[in-house]
Amino acid sequence: MALQQHQQHRAAPEPHRGYGETWAKTILMGEHSVVYGYPAIAVPIMSLRMRAWAVPVRNGRPGTLRALGYYGPLAGAPDQFGGVLKAVEVAREFAGYPDQEFDIVTRSDFPAGRGLGSSAAASGAVIRAIVDAAGVQAGHDDIVAMTNSAEVVTHGHPSGLDAVTICGDDPVRFVNGTMTSIDVRMPAYLVIADSGIAGSTKEAVDAVRREYERDYDRVHDILERLGDLAAHSADDLRDGGLNSLGRRMNRAHALLSELHISHPKADAMVEQARRSGAVGAKMTGGGLGGCIIALAADLSSARTIRHDLLALGVPAVWIHPLNQLDVEVDRELSNNPSVGNTRFNTPDSEGAGDVRNTADDRDISGARTSDARNTVEERGAL
Numbered sequence: 001m002a003l004q005q006h007q008q009h010r011a012a013p014e015p016h017r018g019y020g021e022t023w024a025k026t027i028l029m030g031e032h033s034v035v036y037g038y039p040a041i042a043v044p045i046m047s048l049r050m051r052a053w054a055v056p057v058r059n060g061r062p063g064t065l066r067a068l069g070y071y072g073p074l075a076g077a078p079d080q081f082g083g084v085l086k087a088v089e090v091a092r093e094f095a096g097y098p099d100q101e102f103d104i105v106t107r108s109d110f111p112a113g114r115g116l117g118s119s120a121a122a123s124g125a126v127i128r129a130i131v132d133a134a135g136v137q138a139g140h141d142d143i144v145a146m147t148n149s150a151e152v153v154t155h156g157h158p159s160g161l162d163a164v165t166i167c168g169d170d171p172v173r174f175v176n177g178t179m180t181s182i183d184v185r186m187p188a189y190l191v192i193a194d195s196g197i198a199g200s201t202k203e204a205v206d207a208v209r210r211e212y213e214r215d216y217d218r219v220h221d222i223l224e225r226l227g228d229l230a231a232h233s234a235d236d237l238r239d240g241g242l243n244s245l246g247r248r249m250n251r252a253h254a255l256l257s258e259l260h261i262s263h264p265k266a267d268a269m270v271e272q273a274r275r276s277g278a279v280g281a282k283m284t285g286g287g288l289g290g291c292i293i294a295l296a297a298d299l300s301s302a303r304t305i306r307h308d309l310l311a312l313g314v315p316a317v318w319i320h321p322l323n324q325l326d327v328e329v330d331r332e333l334s335n336n337p338s339v340g341n342t343r344f345n346t347p348d349s350e351g352a353g354d355v356r357n358t359a360d361d362r363d364i365s366g367a368r369t370s371d372a373r374n375t376v377e378e379r380g381a382l
């Protein structure tokens with residue numbers, strides 16, 4: 001979609017302090033094959049938030065970035081923040097303030113580099129914060145297009161699936177840039193478990209590309225089968241086909257392993273989840289570590305899987321209802337003091353500073369406050 005500059009470059013009014021948020025996502029089916037034009041299904045995890053603040057600099061000094069333990073000039077930030085830099089650039093241009101410097105702060109409820117879409121979420125939140133700072137409106141498609149241009153810097157050739165899901169409300173079927181919302185008809189739960197091992201999505205995508213070029217027939221066949229599984233999984237979600245969805249997740253994990261992008265720890269977690277009663281389990285996202293997802297038929301089963309994964313030494317486990325407003329999880333959230341969001345890699349002491357209490361959780365144009373789609377999280381001892 002064409003991205004339109006919102007307003008003419010202008011001197012006034014002055015931008016104010018802006019806030020934006022996005023959230024994590026899991027890929028239920030179709031990671032990697034989606035890069036090759038096959039369908040994929042992703043689920044937004046709206047209670048695992050990525051938040052960003054953009055504070056306009058008024059005294060002519062360069063803007064700064066405070067993110068993932070880095071605090072320093074935005075322009076001099078390490079290469080890993082290339083996507084965020086691009087996000088700032090496109091958002092300033094869109095908002096009509098191409099030369100305005102900002103102090104940018106990000107904070108995350110979920111870890112980076114674990115297949116939960118942190119790169120797209122960080123860029124999307126920064127974009128929303130700058131758009132908010134400028135006081136302009138940005139539609140969903142604008143945010144997606146800008147996020148995707150930042151993802152190109154981070155990943156090279158993103159499918160676009162992450163950019164769509166980290167600011168969307170519903171599970172989506174995505175193919176070649178076109179998304180369709182899925183009305184999930186099963187009262188099931190996703191158990192999302194972090195291996196604690198960071199895997200670079202760019203490295204994983206590059207590794208698959210090399211294998212594709214080296215061994216075309218075999219890899220093409222695997223990608224096609226992954227796409228096929230994703231296409232049928234969309235029907236499972238709509239029709240309540242819990243067991244067939246679980247079987248497809250198991251098959252997808254085996255195929256992704258054949259692409260050598262799983263990790264022994266992720267494999268062990270997948271096996272444990274199945275032994276603990278998961279209907280199906282697989283790695284999710286880029287791989288080379290990262291997270292796994294397990295499908296649980298009910299909350300009691302999800303709790304058992306979470307308990308056993310924590311006993312295995314897994315650092316963090318979240319339970320997420322696949323259908324939207326789940327009363328039982330709401331109840332668990334309010335009763336269990338250990339439940340709640342934990343900020344990853346951005347310790348409170350180096351957090352949003354003076355912007356923390358002023359911009360947080362506002363319902364602003366182009367951004368949403370987190371809503372009732374709750375995810376239960378528990379962290380194990382590391």
Ligand SMILES: Nc1ncnc2c1ncn2[C@@H]1O[C@H](COP(=O)(O)OP(=O)(O)O)[C@@H](O)[C@H]1O
Nearest residue numbers: 067080106112113114115117118119122200201
């Ligand atoms: N809180 C954050 N603030 C700024 N940038 C972030 C943040 N979290 C992640 N990123 C960016 O995303 C990169 C990780 O992206 P990637 O390897 O694709 O992992 P993921 O699977 O989580 O998207 C980080 O190196 C960093 O550049």
Ligand SMILES: C[C@@](O)(CCOP(=O)(O)O)CC(=O)O
Nearest residue numbers: 031032115117158159285286
């Ligand atoms: C591997 C891939 O399909 C998903 C990557 O997800 P994540 O960035 O690891 O959360 C890449 C893509 O869709 O561009």
